[in-house]
Amino acid sequence: MQFQQLQYFVAVAETRHFTRAADLVHVAQPSLSQQIKALERELGADLFLRARGNITLTDAGEALLPLARRILADADTARHEVQELAQLRSGRIRLGATPSLCTGLLPDVLRAFHDRYPGIRLLIEEGGSHDLVRELARGALDLALVVLPLPTPSPALTTVEVLREDLVVVSSPEAAAPGGGRRTVRISDLEGERLVMFRHGYDLRELTVAACRSAGFEPDFAVEGGEMDAVLGFVRAGLGVAVVPRMVATRSGRGLRVTPLARPGLHRTIALAHRSDVAPPRAAREFQRMLLER
Numbered sequence: 001m002q003f004q005q006l007q008y009f010v011a012v013a014e015t016r017h018f019t020r021a022a023d024l025v026h027v028a029q030p031s032l033s034q035q036i037k038a039l040e041r042e043l044g045a046d047l048f049l050r051a052r053g054n055i056t057l058t059d060a061g062e063a064l065l066p067l068a069r070r071i072l073a074d075a076d077t078a079r080h081e082v083q084e085l086a087q088l089r090s091g092r093i094r095l096g097a098t099p100s101l102c103t104g105l106l107p108d109v110l111r112a113f114h115d116r117y118p119g120i121r122l123l124i125e126e127g128g129s130h131d132l133v134r135e136l137a138r139g140a141l142d143l144a145l146v147v148l149p150l151p152t153p154s155p156a157l158t159t160v161e162v163l164r165e166d167l168v169v170v171s172s173p174e175a176a177a178p179g180g181g182r183r184t185v186r187i188s189d190l191e192g193e194r195l196v197m198f199r200h201g202y203d204l205r206e207l208t209v210a211a212c213r214s215a216g217f218e219p220d221f222a223v224e225g226g227e228m229d230a231v232l233g234f235v236r237a238g239l240g241v242a243v244v245p246r247m248v249a250t251r252s253g254r255g256l257r258v259t260p261l262a263r264p265g266l267h268r269t270i271a272l273a274h275r276s277d278v279a280p281p282r283a284a285r286e287f288q289r290m291l292l293e294r
Helices: 003-015 018-025 028-041 059-086 099-103 106-116 129-137 204-215 228-236 246-251 282-292
Strands: 048-051 055-058 090-099 120-124 142-150 159-169 194-198 218-226 243-244 257-260 267-275
Touching: 003 018, 003 028, 003 059, 003 129, 018 028, 028 246, 055 267, 090 099, 090 129, 090 282, 099 106, 099 120, 099 228, 099 246, 106 120, 106 218, 106 282, 129 142, 129 159, 129 267, 142 159, 142 282, 159 246, 159 282, 194 204, 194 228, 194 243, 204 267, 218 228, 228 243, 243 246, 246 257, 257 267, 267 282
Parallel strands: 090 120, 090 142, 194 218
Antiparallel strands: 048 055, 142 267, 159 243, 159 257, 159 267
16 A cells, blocks of 8 residues: 555545546546556455446445545654754754753853754753763763763764863852962962862862872862752852862852962863764754854
8 A cells, every 4th residue: 555545545535536636636647547446456445436427435435534534644744743853943952961061061052052943852961971971872862061081982972072171269259269369279279278079970070189189189178079059059158169160160150259270270171972873863963063163
């Protein structure tokens, strides 16, 4: 049974005339008649009673008509939805990002994307780079913003560098300024400071602790175990200082003193990752384009 045969059948059933039905579906009348006969042979039953000037449905035709209409309607709906998706009028993006990127980088990019493609649903999952890589690998995400180098390098992932971001020190304005109030501070100036530290598995935790140890001291934690919002809140409350991305400090800087790190400073590289064996959906590819061109 062919889709085209159902179209011809419904046209004849609605017009009760082979010639008018052929005109309706833009085909020659002999071709339409041949396809109807082929459909009848396949089904093993006549669909029309043909009398001169009088075409009526048989019982088999009456039974097929609502089913054929439903199939054609479903096909039209499917065609419409695919066209909408192809034109980025609908669809979804499953995007993973670390909490610091959700706070710093993503809001402006997501707003620009949503303004241009309001019909695309944005599903955001926060997590550490290790967790996001795992979710990408099992197909639960289309894209993920991760910190390089990846905790577990995988040849099954493709990464595209997005930016290299400076880290800064944030502290409470009411507390003594780190480094004696100088315009910049060195990592070594954090020796003796109480640090507000992220939870284990957080990229910024590993980076900060490694930098302190390279400077010859073990960091002293006042509070540890928080996500980005909690860490910033603890710093505002005067519990200690923290090392955070510059974009986060800029966006969330109210109630915080922001002090750059002296050269060479600390940096982190942000990349957009996706599976190498599966092309991201078109909406995800468009988001990637906008992100890289921002």
